Amino acid sequence: MTSPLKSPFAAIFSAEVLFNSKRVAPYFLILLFTAHSVLWWGWSAAASYGWGTNSDLNIARNLGGFSFLLGLPIFNAVIMGDPVIRNFRAGIDPLIFSKPVSRAGYILGKFFGNFFVLVCCMSAFMLTMLVLQWFPSSRLVLLPVRVFPYFKHFFLLVVISHLFLAVVYFAVGTLTRNSKIVYGIAGAFYPVYISYQLFLLKNLPPSWRVILDPLMMGGSHPIPADKWHDADWINQIVVRYSSVMIANRALWILMTAVCLTIVYFRFAIAERPQQSSFSTLNLSTAADRVYYPDQPVTGDDSAKRDFHEKVGVVLPEVHRLTEGIRANLKRLVAALGVEFRLLRSERSIVVIMPLAVLISVLEVAFWQVAPDPTYSAGYAGNTARSLLLFMIGITVFYTVEAMHRDRDQRIEPILRSEPVPNYVLLISKFIATLLLTLALAGLVALITIILQAAKHNGPIELMAHAKIYFVIVVPNAIFMAAAALSLSVLVRDRYLTYALAIGLCAGLFYLYTQGHNHWLYNPLLFQLWDYGDLSGGGKHSYILWNRIYISGLAALFLSFAHFWYQRASGTAFRFDREPQRRSVE
Amino acid sequence: MLKIEGLTKTYAGGILALNRVDLEIPSGVFGLLGPNGSGKTTFMKILATLLEPDSGAAEMNGIDLINDKHGTRRILGYLPQEFGFYPTFTAEQMLDYFAKLKGVMDRKERVRLVDALLDRVNLSHSRKQRLSGFSGGMRQRLGIAQSLIGQPQLIIVDEPTAGLDPEERNRFLNLLAETASEKVLVMLSTHIVSDVSSVCSHTAIIRRGEILAFASPRQAVSELAGSVWDANVSREQLAALKSNVNVVSSQMSDGLVRVRVISKGERLTEDFSPATPTLEDYYFSLVSQTNG
Numbered sequence: 001m002t003s004p005l006k007s008p009f010a011a012i013f014s015a016e017v018l019f020n021s022k023r024v025a026p027y028f029l030i031l032l033f034t035a036h037s038v039l040w041w042g043w044s045a046a047a048s049y050g051w052g053t054n055s056d057l058n059i060a061r062n063l064g065g066f067s068f069l070l071g072l073p074i075f076n077a078v079i080m081g082d083p084v085i086r087n088f089r090a091g092i093d094p095l096i097f098s099k100p101v102s103r104a105g106y107i108l109g110k111f112f113g114n115f116f117v118l119v120c121c122m123s124a125f126m127l128t129m130l131v132l133q134w135f136p137s138s139r140l141v142l143l144p145v146r147v148f149p150y151f152k153h154f155f156l157l158v159v160i161s162h163l164f165l166a167v168v169y170f171a172v173g174t175l176t177r178n179s180k181i182v183y184g185i186a187g188a189f190y191p192v193y194i195s196y197q198l199f200l201l202k203n204l205p206p207s208w209r210v211i212l213d214p215l216m217m218g219g220s221h222p223i224p225a226d227k228w229h230d231a232d233w234i235n236q237i238v239v240r241y242s243s244v245m246i247a248n249r250a251l252w253i254l255m256t257a258v259c260l261t262i263v264y265f266r267f268a269i270a271e272r273p274q275q276s277s278f279s280t281l282n283l284s285t286a287a288d289r290v291y292y293p294d295q296p297v298t299g300d301d302s303a304k305r306d307f308h309e310k311v312g313v314v315l316p317e318v319h320r321l322t323e324g325i326r327a328n329l330k331r332l333v334a335a336l337g338v339e340f341r342l343l344r345s346e347r348s349i350v351v352i353m354p355l356a357v358l359i360s361v362l363e364v365a366f367w368q369v370a371p372d373p374t375y376s377a378g379y380a381g382n383t384a385r386s387l388l389l390f391m392i393g394i395t396v397f398y399t400v401e402a403m404h405r406d407r408d409q410r411i412e413p414i415l416r417s418e419p420v421p422n423y424v425l426l427i428s429k430f431i432a433t434l435l436l437t438l439a440l441a442g443l444v445a446l447i448t449i450i451l452q453a454a455k456h457n458g459p460i461e462l463m464a465h466a467k468i469y470f471v472i473v474v475p476n477a478i479f480m481a482a483a484a485l486s487l488s489v490l491v492r493d494r495y496l497t498y499a500l501a502i503g504l505c506a507g508l509f510y511l512y513t514q515g516h517n518h519w520l521y522n523p524l525l526f527q528l529w530d531y532g533d534l535s536g537g538g539k540h541s542y543i544l545w546n547r548i549y550i551s552g553l554a555a556l557f558l559s560f561a562h563f564w565y566q567r568a569s570g571t572a573f574r575f576d577r578e579p580q581r582r583s584v585e
Numbered sequence: 586m587l588k589i590e591g592l593t594k595t596y597a598g599g600i601l602a603l604n605r606v607d608l609e610i611p612s613g614v615f616g617l618l619g620p621n622g623s624g625k626t627t628f629m630k631i632l633a634t635l636l637e638p639d640s641g642a643a644e645m646n647g648i649d650l651i652n653d654k655h656g657t658r659r660i661l662g663y664l665p666q667e668f669g670f671y672p673t674f675t676a677e678q679m680l681d682y683f684a685k686l687k688g689v690m691d692r693k694e695r696v697r698l699v700d701a702l703l704d705r706v707n708l709s710h711s712r713k714q715r716l717s718g719f720s721g722g723m724r725q726r727l728g729i730a731q732s733l734i735g736q737p738q739l740i741i742v743d744e745p746t747a748g749l750d751p752e753e754r755n756r757f758l759n760l761l762a763e764t765a766s767e768k769v770l771v772m773l774s775t776h777i778v779s780d781v782s783s784v785c786s787h788t789a790i791i792r793r794g795e796i797l798a799f800a801s802p803r804q805a806v807s808e809l810a811g812s813v814w815d816a817n818v819s820r821e822q823l824a825a826l827k828s829n830v831n832v833v834s835s836q837m838s839d840g841l842v843r844v845r846v847i848s849k850g851e852r853l854t855e856d857f858s859p860a861t862p863t864l865e866d867y868y869f870s871l872v873s874q875t876n877g
Contacts, residue, residue, distance in 0.1 A: 315705065316697045320688035320735050322659050327688055334685035338671075345673040410669030414731065417633050418686040419658035568637050568654065 008101040012109025013116070016083060020117040025078050028499055029121040036070055037128035042140065050231040052143040054133050057223075060153045060239040066125050067158045068215055071502060073193075076162055077186030078495070079118045080169040082179045083110040084267075107174070107263055115166050119159055126154040143235060156241060156249060161215045164252040165189075167259040175266050180348040180401065183498075187393045188352075191359040199366075207244045214255075216248050322419050331420050335428035342405060343398070343432055352397075353440060356390040360444045364451055375457040376464035377531035383448045384468050387441060388524060391473070392480055395437050396501045399484035402429040404494045416567040423562045426485060430558065434481040441473045467534045475547045476524045482554035482561075489561040523550045586611055587632075587650075587739065587770055592641030594627050594794075602627040603638070604794040610772070614765045616781030616802075617774040618868060619791035625774040626666055628791070629743045632772070633663045645739055645770070659688075662737030664728045666744045666774075672717035676708050676727055679716060680734070687735035702730040706760065722753045729760060740764060740771045746780055758784045782864040790871050797871045802864050809862035809870070812849050816856040817841040826853075833869035 020026050040062050046053045066072065087093045096106070130150045136142050173182045193215070201209045210216065227233050241249075321327040343349070363369075364382050372378035406412040415425065445465055452460055484501065491497045511517070512526050522528055525546060533539040592606040602624045619625050630636035632643060634654040643650035650657045670679050680699045689695045703709045706726035711719070719727065725745060732740055742761065746754045762784040765771040775781060781788045782802045789799045798805065813833075818826065823842045826832055831847040845860060846853065847870050 315701045315733060315736075316694070318684075318689045318694045318698050318735065319691060320659075321690045322688035327690065330690050331686055331688070334682060338682050341678075342671060342673070409671055410667055411671065413630075413633070413635055413665040414663060414668055414683070414728075415686070416635055417658055417661055417663040418683070419655060419661075419688065420686050421655070424686075568635050 009105040013113040016113025030124040033125040080166040081173040081182030084174040339432035376461035380465040380468040395480040403488040422565040482557035486557040613786035616785035616788040624794040660738040662732035662740040805867040814857040
C-alpha cells in the first residue's frame with residue numbers, strides 16, 4: 001500500500017505550501033497579525049481594567065475578536081481564493097491533469113495545503129500572545145504561564161470558523177475560475193455577515209442563534225456591566241464550550257465537507273463539450289475561462305488556402321494625426337470607449353453593484369430615519385455614509401483591475417509601443433472607473449429618494465440630496481479614483497497594491513475612530529460633516545476648503561501617475577515583485 | 586538605415602543580455618538569428634521602446650530610438666513574441682482601436698484601412714467574430730495586421746512563426762517580405778534558420794548577447810562553398826570526428842549517423858562527399874565555434 005506521504009495529495013499539499021512560502025502575502029499577514037497581537041496584549045481592555053492578560057477569558061475574547069476583526073475574513077480570500085485559478089493562469093493545468101492525479105486528491109491537496117498556510121499565518125497572532133507571557137510588564141497583570149488554552153481557543157474559535165469561510169472562497173474560486181468574484185465576495189463579507197446577524201439570527205431562539213453563526217460570535221462570553229472592573233472575577237473564569245457551541249463547530253465542519261463535496265462533483269479536469277455562456281456558477285470572464293468556450297475555436301482552413309493570394313492587397317494611404325491636444329483628446333475618447341466596453345464585460349459588476357446598492361440603502365429601507373434636520377438630509381446623509389466603504393472598495397478594485405487588465409490579456413506591450421502619451425492610457429481608466437463609481441452613487445441616490453417617497457417621509461428636497469452627493473460623494477469618488485490610479489502606477493504588483501490600500505485605509509480609519517481625526521489626513525471627511533455644515537453652518541467654509549484640498553490632491557495624483565508611469569521597464573526604482581526572468585530572451 | 590552602436594543591457598543578477606552590439610541594417614527584411622536565451626527579445630524590446638538599455642545608441646531616419654520614444658512609436662509597428670487581445674472584442678473593433686491610437690482619426694479612412702488590413706491577412710470573413718474564438722494562426726495574423734497600421738517604417742516582429750504550422754508559416758513570411766520595401770525595415774527575430782533564409786535580405790547571428798556575424802544569407806552561404814561535407818559514419822567514428830573537425834549536424838539513420846562537417850578545402854576520408862552549403866551550416870558553424 002502506498003504511503004499517504006507519497007500520494008498525489010501529499011505532493012499537491014506540499015507544493016502549495018512551497019508555493020506560498022515564496023509569496024509576499026503570507027509574510028505580510030504574519031507581520032500584521034504579530035503586530036496586532038502585541039497591540040492587543042499591551043493596550044486592550046485587559047490592560048485598561050487590570051485583568052490578567054493571559055486569563056482564560058481574555059485569551060478567548062482576544063481570539064474571538066481576532067477571528068472577526070482585522071479583515072481576517074478578507075485576508076482568508078487572499079490565500080484561499082485562487083489556488084486552482086493560478087494553475088490555469090500559469091498554464092500548468094494540462095501538465096498536472098495529464099498525471100495520474102485524482103480529482104479528490106487534487107482538490108483536497110489544494111484546499112488543505114492552502115488552509116494549512118492560512119492557519120500558520122493566523123497562528124502568528126496566538127503564538128505571539130503565548131510568547132509574550134515570558135515578557136512581563138509592570139503595567140500588565142500576568143497569571144501563571146499557560147499554554148493549552150491558547151491552542152484550544154485558537155482551534156475552536158479561529159481555525160474552525162475560518163475553515164468554513166476558506167471553503168467558500170475556495171469553492172467559488174475553483175468553480176468560477178475568476179478571482180474577482182472571490183474578492184467581491186470577500187469584500188462583501190462584513191455587510192453580509194452583519195445583515196445575516198441582524199435580519200436572520202437576531203429573531204431566532206438563543207441556541208439557534210449560536211448554532212447558525214459561522215464565527216460563533218454569539219457564543220462568546222459576555223461580561224456583565226458591573227464586572228468589567230472586577231479583575232478577580234474575570235481572572236477566575238474558565239471558558240467552557242457548551243453542547244450548543246460544540247454543535248455549532250460540528251455543523252460548520254460538516255458544511256465545509258458539503259462544500260468540498262460540491263466542488264468535487266462540479267469541478268471537471270477533462271474538457272467539457274459545451275456550456276451555456278452565462279450562469280450563476282460561471283461568471284468568469286472570457287480571459288479566465290479555460291474549458292467553457294463561448295464559441296468553438298475555428299481551424300480556418302479556407303482562409304489559409306487563399307492567404308497567399310491576399311498578400312498583394314495594397315493598404316490605403318491614410319492621414320495620421322499624432323501630435324497636439326486635438327489628436328490626444330480623440331485618442332482619449334477612443335481609449336475611454338474601449339475601457340467602457342471592457343467594464344461592461346466585467347461580470348463581477350453583476351454581483352458587486354446590486355450588493356453595494358442593497359447594503360447602502362439597507363438602513364433607510366428597514367429602519368426609521370430621523371429628520372436631520374429634514375428627512376431628505378437624513379436619508380441622503382445616511383446612504384452617503386453607508387456608501388463610503390463600497391465606494392472605496394469599488395474604486396480601488398476596478399482601478400487596479402483596469403491597470404492590470406492589459407497585462408493579463410498580454411496586450412500591454414502592443415499598447416505601450418503605440419504613439420500615445422501616458423495620460424491617454426491612464427486617464428481613460430481613471431474616467432471609466434470614476435463614472436462607474438458615480439453610477440453607483442447615482443443609483444443609490446435615486447433609490448434613496450424612491451424609498452423616502454415610499455415611506456411617506458416627505459417632503460422630498462432634491463436640493464438636500466444634491467448637496468450631499470455633489471459636495472461629499474462626488475469629490476470623494478474623484479479623489480479615491482486618482483489615489484488608486486497613482487498607487488497602481490507606483491506599486492506595479494496587483495496584490496501588493498490591494499494590501500497597501502487595505503492597510504492604509506484600515507490604519508486611517510483606526511486613527512479616526514481613536515479620535516485622531518483632522519481634515520488634513522481625513523480627505524474623505526469621515527465623521528467630519530453633517531448636513532448643517534453644507535447649508536451654511538459653522539464648518540461651511542472648512543468643508544469647502546477640504547473639497548478644494550482633495551481636488552488638488554487628486555490632480556497631483558494624476559500628474560504623478562502620468563510622469564511616473566513606466567512604459568519601458570528598467571528605467572527607475574519600482575515596488576515591483578514580478579519575478580526576475582532568468583532567461584535573457 | 587538603422588544604426589545601432591554599443592547597445593548593452595545587463596539584467597539584475599549580472600546577466601549580460603546584450604554586449605556592445607553594433608549594427609547597420611539597411612531596409613528590407615532583416616533576420617536576427619540566435620538560440621534561445623541569446624538576447625534576441627531583449628534587443629527587439631529595446632528597439633520597440635519597451636526596455637531601457639544600459640548604454641548605446643540606435644538611430645533610424647534621424648530618430649533617436651533610445652531617447653525619443655514618442656518619435657520612435659510614430660514610425661513603429663511591433664508584434665511581440667507573446668501577445669494577446671481583448672477576448673470580448675472582434676477583429677474589426679480591435680484594429681479600429683489600434684488605428685485610432687496610431688492617429689488615424691478620419692472615420693472613413695479608418696474603415697477602409699481596417700478593411701484592407703483584414704483582407705490582407707485574410708480575416709475579412711472573421712471580422713465580426715470575437716477574438717476569444719480565434720485560433721493561434723488567426724491571432725498571429727491579426728497581430729501582424731495591427732503592426733502594419735499607419736505606414737510604419739520599422740516593423741519589429743519577435744519570433745512570429747513559433748507555433749504556426751508550415752503552411753501558415755510560409756504565408757506569414759511572404760506577408761513580411763511583401764511589406765518590406767525601400768522605406769520599410771522589417772526586423773524578424775527567430776531561432777528557425779529556414780525563416781531567415783526564406784525571406785531575409787540581411788541576417789545577424791547573435792549568441793550570449795554578442796553579434797557573431799552580419800551578412801546577407803547568400804554571402805553567408807558562399808563563405809562555406811567547398812567546405813561542407815557529408816557522410817554516413819558509425820557512432821564511434823562520430824565521437825572521433827567531433828574531436829577533430831567542426832561537425833555542424835548529425836542525425837541517426839538506419840543504425841548509422843548522417844553527419845555534416847566543415848572542413849576547409851580537403852576531404853576528410855573517402856566516405857565524405859561534397860554538400861551544398863546552407864545557411865543552417867553557417868549558423869551551426871558559428872554557434873558551435875563559440876560553444877567550444
